[in-house]
Amino acid sequence: MMMMSSTSLEAVEGGAAKAGAYDAVAVEARWQDAWSSASVFATPPQDERPSSYVFAGCPFTSGDAHLGHIRSYTISDAHARFLRARGHAVLFSLGFDSFGLPAELEAIRRDVSPQAWVEECCTRMRGQFEQLGYSCDWDRTFVSSEPEHYRWTQWLFLAMMEKGLVYQRDAQVTWCDSCQTVLAALQSEDGECWRCHGEVRFVRRPQWFMRISAYIEDNENGLEDLPGWDKAAVGSQRAVLGRIDGVEVDAVVLGGGELPVFTPHADSIADAAFVAVSPTHLEVDSFTSQPEVAEQLEQVREAGWRRDDRGVERAQVVQTGMQASVPGASSLLPIVISSLVDARFGPTAVLGIPERDETDRGIAERLEKSAGTAWKLTKSNAPPRPAARYRARDFPISRQRAWGAPIPLVHCPGCGTVPVPREALPVSLPDDLQVSGDGNPLAEHADFLECSCPKCQGPAKRETDTIDCHVDGMWMWVPICVPAEDRSTSMFSHPEFQRWLPAKQIVWGADAGGYMFDQRLIGKVLQDLEELPPLEAREPFANALMHQMIRMDGRKMSKHLGNVVDPNELIGRVGADVVRLAVLNAASPGKAFNWNDQPVRHCQSFLETLWDYAEPRLREWNQPPGGEIDASGRLRRRLSTWCRVACDKITVNLEQLEMQRATHNTMLLLTRIQGFEKRAVDQRGELDDADREAIAAALLLLVQMLAPCTPHIAEELWAVAGNETLLSATPWPADDES
Numbered sequence: 012m013m014m015m016s017s018t019s020l021e022a023v024e025g026g027a028a029k030a031g032a033y034d035a036v037a038v039e040a041r042w043q044d045a046w047s048s049a050s051v052f053a054t055p056p057q058d059e060r061p062s063s064y065v066f067a068g069c070p071f072t073s074g075d076a077h078l079g080h081i082r083s084y085t086i087s088d089a090h091a092r093f094l095r096a097r098g099h100a101v102l103f104s105l106g107f108d109s110f111g112l113p114a115e116l117e118a119i120r121r122d123v124s125p126q127a128w129v130e131e132c133c134t135r136m137r138g139q140f141e142q143l144g145y146s147c148d149w150d151r152t153f154v155s156s157e158p159e160h161y162r163w164t165q166w167l168f169l170a171m172m173e174k175g176l177v178y179q180r181d182a183q184v185t186w187c188d189s190c191q192t193v194l195a196a197l198q199s200e201d202g203e204c205w206r207c208h209g210e211v212r213f214v215r216r217p218q219w220f221m222r223i224s225a226y227i228e229d230n231e232n233g234l235e236d237l238p239g240w241d242k243a244a245v246g247s248q249r250a251v252l253g254r255i256d257g258v259e260v261d262a263v264v265l266g267g268g269e270l271p272v273f274t275p276h277a278d279s280i281a282d283a284a285f286v287a288v289s290p291t292h293l294e295v296d297s298f299t300s301q302p303e304v305a306e307q308l309e310q311v312r313e314a315g316w317r318r319d320d321r322g323v324e325r326a327q328v329v330q331t332g333m334q335a336s337v338p339g340a341s342s343l344l345p346i347v348i349s350s351l352v353d354a355r356f357g358p359t360a361v362l363g364i365p366e367r368d369e370t371d372r373g374i375a376e377r378l379e380k381s382a383g384t385a386w387k388l389t390k391s392n393a394p395p396r397p398a399a400r401y402r403a404r405d406f407p408i409s410r411q412r413a414w415g416a417p418i419p420l421v422h423c424p425g426c427g428t429v430p431v432p433r434e435a436l437p438v439s440l441p442d443d444l445q446v447s448g449d450g451n452p453l454a455e456h457a458d459f460l461e462c463s464c465p466k467c468q469g470p471a472k473r474e475t476d477t478i479d480c481h482v483d484g485m486w487m488w489v490p491i492c493v494p495a496e497d498r499s500t501s502m503f504s505h506p507e508f509q510r511w512l513p514a515k516q517i518v519w520g521a522d523a524g525g526y527m528f529d530q531r532l533i534g535k536v537l538q539d540l541e542e543l544p545p546l547e548a549r550e551p552f553a554n555a556l557m558h559q560m561i562r563m564d565g566r567k568m569s570k571h572l573g574n575v576v577d578p579n580e581l582i583g584r585v586g587a588d589v590v591r592l593a594v595l596n597a598a599s600p601g602k603a604f605n606w607n608d609q610p611v612r613h614c615q616s617f618l619e620t621l622w623d624y625a626e627p628r629l630r631e632w633n634q635p636p637g638g639e640i641d642a643s644g645r646l647r648r649r650l651s652t653w654c655r656v657a658c659d660k661i662t663v664n665l666e667q668l669e670m671q672r673a674t675h676n677t678m679l680l681l682t683r684i685q686g687f688e689k690r691a692v693d694q695r696g697e698l699d700d701a702d703r704e705a706i707a708a709a710l711l712l713l714v715q716m717l718a719p720c721t722p723h724i725a726e727e728l729w730a731v732a733g734n735e736t737l738l739s740a741t742p743w744p745a746d747d748e749s
């Protein structure tokens with residue numbers, strides 16, 4: 012028991028204080044059971060209340076939950092709890108992102124099947140989330156590697172293929188040698204593999220691509236019109252688009268053909284020194300008529316972004332020997348091929364202007380002086396036309412690994428490539444799938460491989476590539492909306508899905524801009540497929556918050572760096588409420604913060620103080636909830652005003668997901684209530700009945716304000732005050748009109 016203040020209950024008539032130590036872990040487990048048996052977080056049927064869907068992503072099943080998850084889900088859980096109390100019908104849950112390389116590699120390392128490993132992760136992570144008191148409707152959860160789930164990934168693949176949004180081409184793709192897989196653009200950064208940080212290179216092979224380029228403008232147009240998105244979320248979408256504004260002119264290639272070339276420097280076209288074409292430009296092969304040039308281009312493709320080649324001095328610059336006449340340029344310009352174009356402008360052709368661009372200067376220094384071919388420069392009157400380039404581009408979605416949704420296609424010697432009929436989905440992975448690390452076990456699994464052609468019924472072989480788990484992530488916000496028992500027959504056109512759109516609130520970590528972009532795209536694809544009726548502004552998410560990362564010693568937390576906080580140890584030591592309060596109170600969601608013991612100690616001390624102060628007072632002086640504070644007398648009037656102001660502020664804070672302010676204002680209210688008691692005793696020698704009632708009413712209000720953030724201790728104090736209904740099922744205190 013902590014020391015009571017000078018105004019402790021012992022001094023108060025009848026105050027049989029017996030405030031014991033607060034056993035967080037026991038109390039928390041008890042309330043979690045109570046919530047579960049009362050089904051307070053079950054998804055409500057549609058009624059007159061607003062339907063509000065809160066979604067914060069689905070964790071990868073590659074191990075334990077980490078603090079980044081805890082930050083995302085605590086912010087979104089607090090908001091979901093707040094919305095429920097405010098009278099919304101709330102959908103809040105999460106699924107598990109269980110396909111893909113990390114899970115596969117971990118299964119190999121542990122020498123278990125990927126199914127067994129994923130199941131273990133799901134059980135453990137769900138246990139952690141339950142321990143943290145997240146108000147998830149677990150009846151709505153899902154695991155993306157379950158056949159009843161990935162049949163819809165396959166369905167989406169086929170529907171998008173029919174619309175030309177998924178297409179195959181023999182293409183140069185980014186390849187990681189150590190992971191033996193093709194990487195999506197998002198999975199490689201500066202020539203490094205996202206997972207193993209090894210160098211990546213280009214190889215050519217037939218690949219399925221997702222045509223996100225068809226939605227670039229759609230996803231950009233919407234951005235002006237998203238009042239409920241915070242700056243970071245909108246900014247992340249602009250970063251993914253990678254839009255560069257400039258002008259375009261038509262170069263005339265000597266020897267035939269026109270080539271639109273782009274530059275962001277409209278006023279410096281006269282200074283252009285060369286034309287640079289990306290090796291991924293659609294027409295790049297038309298510049299390789301000379302065999303040695305074709306050979307060099309092949310080398311660029313083979314070598315790709317070798318790590319030491321990335322600098323401008325080392326990157327390959329293929330001189331094609333061809334020249335172009337560019338309107339506005341002062342001389343004929345040599346045409347070069349270089350991957351230095353891609354990272355800056357995408358798969359395009361650009362003017363090299365050394366005066367304006369350091370990379371261009373580097374390229375120019377390496378060019379042989381051309382022999383000054385005699386050629387009449389194009390005298391064009393056409394002014395340069397405004398144009399833009401985007402770094403966002405179509406990305407490959409097929410993988411040569413087994414732990415993913417099989418691509419639902421069949422190769423028939425007579426009919427060619429035949430899609431599996433929708434009613435025959437899912438194409439399931441073998442139950443006895445084992446992964447070893449080399450090659451693709453599906454290609455060696457006869458039961459999987461051999462099949463009959465859906466068209467001619469003759470013997471055929473299944474496609475053995477699987478769909479990249481990035482595609483799973485693109486629609487992972489959908490399944491939660493659909494009751495689990497209906498998912499085997501209906502998904503994207505289910506009325507419950509439509510009911511929850513647009514989602515009331517999305518909460519994402521700062522590294523999820525690419526996922527968000529592609530999820531918005533899928534929302535638009537589903538409207539264009541007429542699975543979904545048109546949404547306002549075509550956007551599936553009404554409000555979006557992008558929170559920053561939690562760091563450790565100034566660095567990103569990662570297993571790789573060995574600076575990961577173990578959430579189990581932390582929760583076991585201080586309890587879930589302290590952990591929740593610490594991640595909310597340490598910084599506003601928009602700010603990164605460095606993890607250390609300080610916020611934990613601060614929040615633990617606050618909750619101890621709250622318990623020691625509030626528990627005996629609420630028990631002895633219990634008040635019906637929503638009780639008016641007798642505002643006669645100057646001190647009580649002031650307390651009443653503080654309560655009203657705190658309630659107003661915290662309501663706005665929680666509405667706007669300003670959780671740090673919400674917790675700060677709640678802590679402040681406790682200080683004010685304690686201050687009131689001290690002054691009242693100082694002035695009058697002891698508290699009167701109206702004072703005691705005022706304190707109990709103020710504390711009860713505080714407990715309600717705190718419930719979204721630290722629900723267990725709030726529930727306990729609520730019960731201590733004699734309330735027989737669950738606080739988690741109690742309406743928010745009425746707004747005071749005054």
Ligand SMILES: [Zn+2]
Nearest residue numbers: 187190204207
């Ligand atoms: Zn790799």
Ligand SMILES: [Zn+2]
Nearest residue numbers: 423426464467
């Ligand atoms: Zn056939």
